[in-house]
Amino acid sequence: xxxxxxxxxxxxxxxxxxxxxxxxxxxxxxxxxxxxxxxxxxxxxxxxxxxxxxxxxxxxxxxxxxxxxxxxxxxxxxxxxxxxxxxxxxxxxxxxxxxxxxxxxxxxxxxxxxxxxxxxxxxxxxxxxxxxxxxxxxxxxxxxxxxxxxxxxxxxxxxxxxxxxxxxxxxxxxxxxxxxxxxxxxxxxxxxxxxxxxxxxxxxxxxxxxxxxxxxxxxxxxxxxxxxxxxxxxxxxxxxxxxxxxxxxxxxxxxxxxxxxxxxxxxxxxxxxxxxxxxxxxxxxxxxxxxxxxxxxxxxxxxxxxxxxxxxxxxxxxxxxxxxxxxxxxxxxxxxxxxxxxxxxxxxxxxxxxxxxxxxxxxxxxxxxxxxxxxxxxxxxxxxxxxxxxxxxxxxxxxxxxxxxxxxxxxxxxxxxxxxxxxxxxxxxxxxxxxxxxxxxxxxxxxxxxxxxxxxxxxxxxxxxxxxxxxxxxxxxxxxxxxxxxxxxxxxxxxxxxxxxxxxxxxxxxxxxxxxxxxxxxxxxxxxxxxxxxxxxxxxxxxxxxxxxxxxxxxxxxxxxxxxxxxxxxxxxxxx
Amino acid sequence: xxxxxxxxxxxxxxxxxxxxxxxxxxxxxxxxxxxxxxxxxxxxxxxxxxxxxxxxxxxxxxxxxx
Amino acid sequence: xxxxxxxxxxxxxxxxxxxxxxxxxxxxxxxxxxxxxxxxxxxxxxxxxxxxxxxxxxxxxxxxxxxxxxxxxxxxxxxxxxxxxxxxxxxxxxxxxxxxxxxxxxxxxxxxxxxxxxxxxxxxxxxxxxxxxxxxxxxxxxxxxxxxxxxxxxxxxxxxxxxxxxxxxxxxxxxxxxxxxxxxxxxxxxxxxxxxxxxxxxxxxxxxxxxxxx
Numbered sequence: 001x002x003x004x005x006x007x008x009x010x011x012x013x014x015x016x017x018x019x020x021x022x023x024x025x026x027x028x029x030x031x032x033x034x035x036x037x038x039x040x041x042x043x044x045x046x047x048x049x050x051x052x053x054x055x056x057x058x059x060x061x062x063x064x065x066x067x068x069x070x071x072x073x074x075x076x077x078x079x080x081x082x083x084x085x086x087x088x089x090x091x092x093x094x095x096x097x098x099x100x101x102x103x104x105x106x107x108x109x110x111x112x113x114x115x116x117x118x119x120x121x122x123x124x125x126x127x128x129x130x131x132x133x134x135x136x137x138x139x140x141x142x143x144x145x146x147x148x149x150x151x152x153x154x155x156x157x158x159x160x161x162x163x164x165x166x167x168x169x170x171x172x173x174x175x176x177x178x179x180x181x182x183x184x185x186x187x188x189x190x191x192x193x194x195x196x197x198x199x200x201x202x203x204x205x206x207x208x209x210x211x212x213x214x215x216x217x218x219x220x221x222x223x224x225x226x227x228x229x230x231x232x233x234x235x236x237x238x239x240x241x242x243x244x245x246x247x248x249x250x251x252x253x254x255x256x257x258x259x260x261x262x263x264x265x266x267x268x269x270x271x272x273x274x275x276x277x278x279x280x281x282x283x284x285x286x287x288x289x290x291x292x293x294x295x296x297x298x299x300x301x302x303x304x305x306x307x308x309x310x311x312x313x314x315x316x317x318x319x320x321x322x323x324x325x326x327x328x329x330x331x332x333x334x335x336x337x338x339x340x341x342x343x344x345x346x347x348x349x350x351x352x353x354x355x356x357x358x359x360x361x362x363x364x365x366x367x368x369x370x371x372x373x374x375x376x377x378x379x380x381x382x383x384x385x386x387x388x389x390x391x392x393x394x395x396x397x398x399x400x401x402x403x404x405x406x407x408x409x410x411x412x413x414x415x416x417x418x419x420x421x422x423x424x425x426x427x428x429x430x431x432x433x434x435x436x437x438x439x440x441x442x443x444x445x446x447x448x449x450x451x452x453x454x455x456x457x458x459x460x461x462x463x464x465x466x467x468x469x470x471x472x473x474x475x476x477x478x479x480x481x482x483x484x485x486x487x488x489x490x491x492x493x494x495x496x497x498x499x500x501x502x503x504x505x506x507x508x509x510x511x512x513x514x515x516x517x518x519x520x521x522x523x524x525x526x527x528x529x530x531x532x533x534x535x536x537x538x539x540x541x542x543x544x545x546x547x548x549x550x551x552x553x554x555x556x557x558x559x560x561x562x563x564x565x566x567x568x569x570x571x572x573x574x575x576x
Numbered sequence: 577x578x579x580x581x582x583x584x585x586x587x588x589x590x591x592x593x594x595x596x597x598x599x600x601x602x603x604x605x606x607x608x609x610x611x612x613x614x615x616x617x618x619x620x621x622x623x624x625x626x627x628x629x630x631x632x633x634x635x636x637x638x639x640x641x642x
Numbered sequence: 643x644x645x646x647x648x649x650x651x652x653x654x655x656x657x658x659x660x661x662x663x664x665x666x667x668x669x670x671x672x673x674x675x676x677x678x679x680x681x682x683x684x685x686x687x688x689x690x691x692x693x694x695x696x697x698x699x700x701x702x703x704x705x706x707x708x709x710x711x712x713x714x715x716x717x718x719x720x721x722x723x724x725x726x727x728x729x730x731x732x733x734x735x736x737x738x739x740x741x742x743x744x745x746x747x748x749x750x751x752x753x754x755x756x757x758x759x760x761x762x763x764x765x766x767x768x769x770x771x772x773x774x775x776x777x778x779x780x781x782x783x784x785x786x787x788x789x790x791x792x793x794x795x796x797x798x799x800x801x802x803x804x805x806x807x808x809x810x811x812x813x814x815x816x817x818x819x820x821x822x823x824x825x826x827x828x829x830x831x832x833x834x835x836x837x838x839x840x841x842x843x844x845x846x847x848x849x850x851x852x853x854x855x856x
């Protein structure tokens with residue numbers, strides 16, 4: 001099927017452009033507009049990121065001294081559990097799929113909105129409900145959940161109310177995420193502009209498509225796992241009780257069947273962002289368009305087959321460990337294809353070092369680093385040694401903070417002008433970029449060798465370990481100090497947003513000279529997005545060609561848009 | 577005549593009627609195009625399998641053999 | 643590097659061809675029936691995965707158990723009553739058939755037959771729920787003593803919840819249809835209701851096999 005348009009009998013009733021809603025509530029609170037919903041996701045995500053980040057800072061302060069006297073040990077357990085839970089489900093999913101996906105994907109495919117705007121609004125409003133449910137656990141004497149963000153039974157079942165609230169909250173997030181996936185899949189399948197075949201879709205949309213597949217299919221399995229955990233905790237149902245025939249390992253299977261694909265829910269949109277940002281600022285066609293697009297799909301599908309690599313020390317059969325190890329290695333192939341394609345894209349380009357491009361280039365490095373340690377961990381003997389150590393923490397944070405969050409910032413600086421009509425300050429952008437990168441390296445790099453030396457994760461005190469490895473104190477203090485740089489960086493981002501919204505330079509339609517459809521319309525995008533839906537003529541990203549679409553509103557549009565040089569003055573000399 | 581025998585009889589006769597009707601519906605649905613029709617065909621087909629299960633269960637051929 | 647698509651080149655002609663092809667196509671970007679149907683089928687698929695997860699859990703627990711049904715307090719749990727289960731299954735499958743007839747009657751503009759079949763469907767659905775209630779009260783195990791009871795009550799409870807939602811769904815559809823909400827070719831709700839009801843039947847096929855026959 002290469003024609004996305006489906007004229008059907010009802011179309012006369014719907015064909016007009018709806019007027020924008022009036023009134024504050026309809027416009028900004030219960031809005032059906034995908035762009036407003038994206039901004040709601042963003043504000044909520046950033047707010048929760050500051051909360052969850054402060055949990056992390058409290059943990060780092062606790063680890064300043066090996067004795068760990070800052071908070072009580074049980075509080076420390078609650079801190080790392082809440083940090084992980086909030087960051088994974090209430091920050092990354094809203095920010096990466098909710099905010100970027102909602103803002104950009106319908107614009108990139110030339111749609112007026114997502115397929116089910118009402119469902120989209122529901123998906124958003126479920127997230128604050130989930131957040132409140134999770135934090136409601138603090139009102140009870142046993143407090144927040146404390147068994148780690150994975151909440152393995154039997155510990156989670158023993159702790160009572162915390163687990164109940166955790167499961168309910170994450171089931172709500174799961175429903176929201178499933179509905180978003182459904183919405184996006186239908187939108188991408190059915191609502192592409194005329195002429196936009198699958199191979200003419202921008203790569204961010206491809207990535208969103210792959211993400212939506214995971215959202216739809218894996219998240220339901222997570223809801224099932226947590227429903228089982230909820231029943232086991234609240235009603236004493238013996239799913240996970242070996243005395244009555246149950247199995248704690250079953251929970252790990254059910255949980256990781258979702259939660260491994262879940263990390264691809266963060267990282268696939270990130271890949272999409274990078275694939276859009278790099279060609280624009282390198283002024284060069286993306287290398288290997290089809291390979292990047294299909295590797296997203298391959299990652300999404302392979303992601304369902306590797307979950308048990310999280311469970312090597314949990315006692316799964318040895319004959320099962322080897323296939324899971326090999327399948328995990330295989331995931332490195334599509335990821336490697338992407339990395340090399342991006343490097344080939346940048347090679348020989350006219351690189352403009354905008355903040356967005358800085359983040360995108362840094363992403364290639366940090367993500368490759370985190371990916372390679374992931375390949376180490378997939379190896380059964382190494383994993384048995386490193387599983388409970390800080391090496392895992394280092395790997396995960398390099399992939400998530402160095403991968404997903406870095407790419408999110410790349411996309412944020414890239415699409416902020418489209419969302420608001422103002423450009424962000426490049427100076428403050430560069431400042432927050434360097435703070436973030438130095439903070440990231442300082443915080444998570446030492447964790448690698450601390451983990452290899454055997455420093456156990458999730459410990460509120462490391463006195464015994466510090467006796468054997470006295471340098472651990474030094475490196476932990478480096479980590480604590482560096483982690484505050486990241487907080488500073490996020491605060492600078494917040495200040496940058498506020499300042500730029502008031503007095504930022506006006507962006508115009510296309511400040512970066514980009515080639516995808518969202519840059520055709522004015523910034524901020526009008527309520528109906530496109531007055532007349534454009535016709536897509538050719539592949540995106542080819543900067544030697546005239547624009548790959550026909551703008552029916554403005555036939556005299558410049559066919560070779562250029563970036564505003566005054567905004568991004570620093571340009572590398574042409575390499576060729 | 578026990579309750580179990582009555583239940584088996586209802587299941588036997590019912591499975592024949594329901595299975596037959598469902599097969600008839602599937603036959604009628606077969607040439608229809610469209611996503612809803614395709615899914616209906618799949619679901620009707622699976623339901624016919626269910627009727628076959630119920631048929632054999634009512635005859636004591638399936639089930640209870642542990 | 644390809645030649646730029648400037649007038650006179652083959653690439654330019656390709657672009658003109660695409661433009662000619664789509665210039666008069668008026669794309670529709672609203673909730674049309676096609677879009678809603680696709681979304682609904684995806685919803686059913688997602689729901690199917692919810693059941694599959696619990697079925698996976700059941701298979702995992704069952705295959706790792708030394709004996710099945712498990713032994714509680716020194717006694718092996720009895721098996722479920724196949725005769726009753728088969729009868730109750732037929733009640734549910736029969737409601738699927740009647741729902742299909744209801745939709746067919748609607749398509750042939752026979753409103754009387756539609757109402758008759760729909761009421762019959764709702765009654766059969768409610769009858770199945772009554773049968774399940776009887777099954778729960780007379781079950782040889784409870785949901786805390788063993789994983790057999792746990793998975794049986796969770797899976798059939800989840801399914802029963804779906805049936806209950808379906809009964810409510812069909813009732814609402816019946817009221818809406820008689821109020822004249824669906825006209826002409828606009829009866830997506832009825833198609834969705836029928837698909838959902840068939841889906842609930844098919845889930846029961848799997849559950850009937852897993853708990854009663856195997």
